[in-house]
Amino acid sequence: MAQVLPYSSVEFPAAALAAQSLVTATDSERLAQTFKxxxxxxxxxxxxxxxxxxxxxxxxxxxxxxxxxxxxxxxxxxxxxxxxxxxxxxxxxxxxxxxxxxxxxxxxxxxxxxxx
Amino acid sequence: MAQVLPYSSVEFPAAALAAQSLVTATDSERLAQTFKxxxxxxxxxxxxxxxxxxxxxxxxxxxxxxxxxxxxxxxxxxxxxxxxxxxxxxxxxxxxxxxxxxxxxxxxxxxxxxxx
DNA sequence: TCAACACCTGAACAACTGCTCATATATTAG
DNA sequence: CTAATATATGAGCAGTTGTTCAGGTGTTGA
CATH class of the missing domain: 1.10.10.10 (Winged helix-like DNA-binding domain superfamily/Winged helix DNA-binding domain)
Known part of the structure; x- marks a missing residue:
């Protein structure tokens, strides 16, 4: 659920790597709730x-x-x-x-x- | 600034202890801001x-x-x-x-x- | 040069927050 | 039993939040 679409950036390859391990929508919701x-x-x-x-x-x-x-x-x-x-x-x-x-x-x- | 007034509780002595080490108002503001x-x-x-x-x-x-x-x-x-x-x-x-x-x-x- | 791109920012707005006040129930001391 | 205590909760309200939209500046590729 994190990144269904393949993601790429010519200028910023780091972004593609970040996309791989970015928190899922569900996890960011749960994390935010805890911090809240x-x-x-x-x-x-x-x-x-x-x-x-x-x-x-x-x-x-x-x-x-x-x-x-x-x-x-x-x-x-x-x-x-x-x-x-x-x-x-x-x-x-x-x-x-x-x-x-x-x-x-x-x-x-x-x-x-x-x-x- | 945490607890200017002396604090005591007959029924819940733990509260008096908690009062001793409770975060100051300033620290709780700063902590909350970070979590926010x-x-x-x-x-x-x-x-x-x-x-x-x-x-x-x-x-x-x-x-x-x-x-x-x-x-x-x-x-x-x-x-x-x-x-x-x-x-x-x-x-x-x-x-x-x-x-x-x-x-x-x-x-x-x-x-x-x-x-x- | 100039259109496209990258970013910033203020206004506006609905949604949410954190509090008070009024009121409710439950428990216990006298 | 009754008053006082401890807690819960809904309504209401001012303040805050997160977004969109409309416009703004600065940079660069063609």
Missing amino acids: AMADPTRVRILHALALAELPVCELARLVQISESAVSHQLGLLRALRVVRRRKIGRHVLYALDDDHIRDLIDVGLAHLAHS | AMADPTRVRILHALALAELPVCELARLVQISESAVSHQLGLLRALRVVRRRKIGRHVLYALDDDHIRDLIDVGLAHLAHS
């Missing part, structure tokens, strides 16, 4: 907090300094993306990372922030 | 192509199957984020990755897509 989960400061903070500990909505709201409603909406989104999971404990709902990729991406991102 | 560069399928494809070779706008447009104008707009955005750099050769403008973090993040992302 972290493409917002609020979600970065939520996800980073969850990378440190399993936490209920109210604590996340206090940590990230945002309304519980806003946090709940973001968590709903992240849950739809299968990035976080939840379990109910009494009147709390504890959220945790459900995707180790996220933890890795945050780590890589933070590592780079450190020396740049 | 890859939070769109078109940009993923552009960046992945540029991770393989330095390419002009017209070739990128053919590779990702999108209008030259759209590519140019996206490249302008990526350049503003200092993710790509450009150099002019004749009537072509060659773009290349200007941020190794991006290459790494794509690699991590692709690696995870592979086994999931």
